[in-house]
Amino acid sequence: KNQVEQSPQSLIILEGKNCTLQCNYTVSPFSNLRWYKQDTGRGPVSLTIMTFSENTKSNGRYTATLDADTKQSSLHITASQLSDSASYICVVSYFYSGTYKYIFGTGTRLKVLA
C-alpha cells in the first residue's frame, strides 16, 4: 500500500536552533517528493520538489534530502525563526493510470519559541 509517514508528529524548538523532520515512504513507482509548509489557516506552500536522481535541494534555510534507496527524506531547517512555526507536509507522487497521483503525509507541526 502506498503510504507516507512523517515524524515527529510535533516538535518544539527555541528560536535560532536547527531541526530535522523525517519522511518515510512506500510509494511505488516513485515520481517525485515534495515538501510543503502550511501556516495555520492557510493553504500549503511548496518548499522543494525532488526527483529520483536528486539527493539534496535547498530553499533558503530549508534543505531537503532524499535517499531513494531507503525511501527516506528529511527536511532540515537552519537557524529557525518564529515564522517557521507551521506544519510541514511531505508529499510523494507516482504515475498511475495515465496521471500523477499524490500521497500526502499527515505533517509535522513545528512550534518555534522565542
Next chain:
Amino acid sequence: NAGVTQTPKFQVLKTGQSMTLQCAQDMNHEYMSWYRQDPGMGLRLIHYSVGAGITDQGEVPNGYNVSRSTTEDFPLRLLSAAPSQTSVYFCASTLRAERNTEAFFGQGTRLTVV
C-alpha cells in the same frame, strides 16, 4: 495575479443542504484539484481536472460533484451535506499534470455541517 482563490473562507451548513465551493485561478493552469484535510490525516483528493471539460474522481469522491466549463474555474458541489463532510477544503492548480510542476493551493474553505 491572484493565484488560486477560494470562496467562501468559512461556511456552516445544515444536514441535507447543498452548496458550491468556488475555486478560481488566473495562471492559465490546466490541472486543478480539490482536497479535503481532516485532523490526523493527510490531504485526500476528491476530484481533479486535467483541462476544461475533463474531470475525474479522486480518492474520496462520494457526495461531491465537479465541473470544469472554463480553464479558470473549478467549483465543488456538495449535493446533500452530511456531518462527515465537515472538513477544510483546498483547491489546487498546476500548470500541467506533469512530473515536476509546482502546485499552488488556495487559502482553504472551512466547512461545518451540523
